[in-house]
Amino acid sequence: MMEANSYKILLVDDEPDILEFVSYNLKKEGYHVLTSENGSAAIEVAKKELPHLIILDVMMPEMDGIETCEEIKRIPSLKNAIIAFLTARNEDYSQIAGFEAGADDYISKPIKPKVLISRVKALLKRYQPESSSNDNVQSSIIEIGDLTIDREKYVIINKGEELVLPKKEFELLMLLASKPDKVFTRDEIYNSVWGDSIIVGDRTIDVHIRKVREKIGQNHIKTIKGVGYKFVE
Structure with a gap:
C-alpha cells in the first residue's frame, strides 16, 4: 500500500x-x-486530477451523487477510482441505488x-493500479463461448458487442468466469471483490449479480441457494 501522502x-x-470537517481530518x-x-x-476535477478515492454526497444540486457516480464510471481514466457515498440517507433503496451506480462503499453520516x-x-487498500495483477485470474483474457473478458483493458465482448462494466461488476464477472462451474461462496x-476489511450491505452481491446478468444474459451466472454463485457456459 502506498504512503498516505501519495493518495x-x-x-x-x-x-x-x-467539506471542511472531512477535509481537515483527512x-x-x-x-x-x-x-x-x-x-x-x-467530474471535471476528477478527470484532471485522477483521484484514487472519491467520496460523494448523495443529495446535491445540479447533479446528485448517483448521477455523478454513474458518469465517473463511464470515464476510462477513472475506472480504478474507488467511490464511496458519505450521506445522511440510510434507507435501503438509497444504498441499493448507490451500489447499482457502481459505488464501492456506503458511509452514513x-x-x-x-x-x-x-x-x-x-x-x-483495495485500490489497484493499472499494473496490478488479480491473483484469482491466471490469464488476462478469458474466452468462454460467445463471451470474451479482457482484464487488462477492462472490456467485455458479448456476442460481438463490446461492453464496459463498472469496476466491481467487472471484477465479479472475472472472478466467477475464471473457474467455470466452481461455486463461489458469498x-x-x-x-x-470487496476485501475482507470492508463492511458492505447484505444485498451488495445480489445487486451486482443482477446488473451483470442484465448485460451478459441471464443464463451465465447460476444462483446456488444458501451458498453463492457459479459461472456456467
Whole structure:
C-alpha cells in the first residue's frame, strides 16, 4: 500500500461545513485532499486530477451523487477510482441505488473522525493500479463461448458487442468466469471483490449479480441457494 501522502482523495458535498470537517481530518492523516461542491464540477476535477478515492454526497444540486457516480464510471481514466457515498440517507433503496451506480462503499453520516479514517484506509487498500495483477485470474483474457473478458483493458465482448462494466461488476464477472462451474461462496466473493476489511450491505452481491446478468444474459451466472454463485457456459 502506498504512503498516505501519495493518495489523492476527492470530496464532493454541497455543505461547506462537511467539506471542511472531512477535509481537515483527512489532511491530518497526510492525504492530498481535493474538494468540490457539486457533481458537475467534481467530474471535471476528477478527470484532471485522477483521484484514487472519491467520496460523494448523495443529495446535491445540479447533479446528485448517483448521477455523478454513474458518469465517473463511464470515464476510462477513472475506472480504478474507488467511490464511496458519505450521506445522511440510510434507507435501503438509497444504498441499493448507490451500489447499482457502481459505488464501492456506503458511509452514513454523522461519522466520528477515527471511524472515517479507518474506513478510508480500508477503502484505499483495495485500490489497484493499472499494473496490478488479480491473483484469482491466471490469464488476462478469458474466452468462454460467445463471451470474451479482457482484464487488462477492462472490456467485455458479448456476442460481438463490446461492453464496459463498472469496476466491481467487472471484477465479479472475472472472478466467477475464471473457474467455470466452481461455486463461489458469498464470503469468497466478498473477500475477493470487496476485501475482507470492508463492511458492505447484505444485498451488495445480489445487486451486482443482477446488473451483470442484465448485460451478459441471464443464463451465465447460476444462483446456488444458501451458498453463492457459479459461472456456467
